[in-house]
Amino acid sequence: MSASVVILGTGLAGFTLAREFRKLDKDTPLVLVSRDHGGFYSKPMLSNALAGNKTAASLVMKDSDKMVAELNATIHNRATVSRIDTAARTVELADGTRIGYRDLVFAVGADPIRLPLEGDAADTVLSVNDLDDYATFAGRLDGVTSVAILGAGLIGCEFANDLLSRGIVPTVIDLAPRVLPRLLPEAASERLRAKLAEAGAQFRFGVSAVRVDRVGDAGNGLRVTLSDGQALDAGLVLSAIGLRPRTTLAAEAGLQVNRGIVTNRLLAASAGHVHALGDCAEVDGHTLPYVMPIMQQARALAATLAGNPTPVVYPAMPVIVKTPACPTVVCPPPLDASGAWTVELTDDGCDARFHRGDGQLLGFALLGAATKQRQALATQVPGLLV
Numbered sequence: 102m103s104a105s106v107v108i109l110g111t112g113l114a115g116f117t118l119a120r121e122f123r124k125l126d127k128d129t130p131l132v133l134v135s136r137d138h139g140g141f142y143s144k145p146m147l148s149n150a151l152a153g154n155k156t157a158a159s160l161v162m163k164d165s166d167k168m169v170a171e172l173n174a175t176i177h178n179r180a181t182v183s184r185i186d187t188a189a190r191t192v193e194l195a196d197g198t199r200i201g202y203r204d205l206v207f208a209v210g211a212d213p214i215r216l217p218l219e220g221d222a223a224d225t226v227l228s229v230n231d232l233d234d235y236a237t238f239a240g241r242l243d244g245v246t247s248v249a250i251l252g253a254g255l256i257g258c259e260f261a262n263d264l265l266s267r268g269i270v271p272t273v274i275d276l277a278p279r280v281l282p283r284l285l286p287e288a289a290s291e292r293l294r295a296k297l298a299e300a301g302a303q304f305r306f307g308v309s310a311v312r313v314d315r316v317g318d319a320g321n322g323l324r325v326t327l328s329d330g331q332a333l334d335a336g337l338v339l340s341a342i343g344l345r346p347r348t349t350l351a352a353e354a355g356l357q358v359n360r361g362i363v364t365n366r367l368l369a370a371s372a373g374h375v376h377a378l379g380d381c382a383e384v385d386g387h388t389l390p391y392v393m394p395i396m397q398q399a400r401a402l403a404a405t406l407a408g409n410p411t412p413v414v415y416p417a418m419p420v421i422v423k424t425p426a427c428p429t430v431v432c433p434p435p436l437d438a439s440g441a442w443t444v445e446l447t448d449d450g451c452d453a454r455f456h457r458g459d460g461q462l463l464g465f466a467l468l469g470a471a472t473k474q475r476q477a478l479a480t481q482v483p484g485l486l487v
């Protein structure tokens with residue numbers, strides 16, 4: 102039986118786990134397998150990279166060779182896993198390489214959800230979920246004066262703000278009636294929308310895109326037809342309507358999957374010596390596609406893999422929305438929470454708090470000057486997994 106810890110994926114989850122594990126265990130052989138370049142970059146930077154004039158190459162903080170040296174690991178880049186045998190504890194790559202494992206970790210991330218669109222340019226719609234996507238996106242912006250963004254969630258709003266920094270007009274389209282509908286109460290949504298609109302963004306709510314077709318002009322060469330029959334022209338269409346955990350590989354290996362790869366608080370999947378973390382994992386019923394949960398998961402799983410079984414703990418984990426037009430922090434209440442929002446709007450911000458009937462703070466949303474309350478409020482919100 103192999104002594105190796107094998108991690109599938111070299112995103113924030115895979116690399117953070119590898120780094121945490123190496124702090125505790127310098128010797129166990131560590132193998133990472135990645136579909137991509139195998140270098141280290143910070144994915145959250147993809148949605149504010151235009152403002153910083155970043156290229157895909159300059160976003161790479163450490164290439165694969167540097168990560169191999171730092172982690173004392175083997176990295177298989179641009180590799181496709183063709184089969185996992187959880188009884189024999191082996192991973193087989195498409196090129197025939199067979200890797201045995203003592204413990205296997207899925208850190209394979211999530212896929213962008215695609216709207217079923219009609220039209221002769223439906224296949225030109227982009228999503229930006231990794232460095233290669235960013236390279237394609239940035240490369241197609243030359244000469245573009247307007248971009249249609251499908252989805253008014255966190256990532257759609259961040260890209261809208263980033264495009265404004267290049268003088269490109271974004272039009273954000275969503276079936277919902279407002280921005281960040283799942284993360285902000287109505288008045289806070291309206292403040293964020295107003296600030297983005299003041300900076301030059303446009304919005305179309307209550308409609309979805311149904312088709313994308315080519316029309317003549319190079320800078321504005323696509324026509325997006327909406328569900329209400331109206332249309333708008335744009336040079337590029339960017340889809341940001343959400344992510345779906347990558348579960349196919351795990352399901353094919355016979356693991357239990359639901360919304361994500363099902364794990365308990367030890368990040369253990371349904372087969373022995375198999376674990377999952379990051380965007381692909383559903384941990385004790387929660388799928389949380391953000392950086393802070395990954396940090397918590399990586400520290401806990403590293404300890405477990407180093408011989409000290411450690412359940413993951415989730416404190417309150419506020420998320421910063423990277424919209425410089427209106428700095429925003431969200432810490433949404435649990436989906437099933439009962440309670441009510443109180444919202445205080447001021448000239449320079451918005452302080453929204455969600456309380457349970459007994460007065461316990463369960464979540465908050467802070468905009469503008471109110472964002473400085475972030476730490477103080479986070480300590481009052483009960484953790485999700487304690």
Ligand SMILES: Cc1cc2nc3c(=O)[nH]c(=O)nc-3n(C[C@H](O)[C@H](O)[C@H](O)COP(=O)(O)OP(=O)(O)OC[C@H]3O[C@@H](n4cnc5c(N)ncnc54)[C@H](O)[C@@H]3O)c2cc1C
Binds near residue numbers: 380
């Ligand atoms: C534009 C954008 C902005 C964001 N901004 C923020 C933010 O401000 N704050 C925040 O908290 N979160 C943010 N997020 C979310 C955060 O970046 C993610 O939660 C996190 O990066 C996910 O890391 P991951 O390692 O789970 O997945 P990924 O980074 O997607 O990594 C998955 C890895 O698995 C590999 N892989 C996939 N399939 C296979 C396979 N079959 N075999 C082998 N390898 C495979 C991939 O090549 C990749 O290396 C943002 C996300 C996006 C897209």
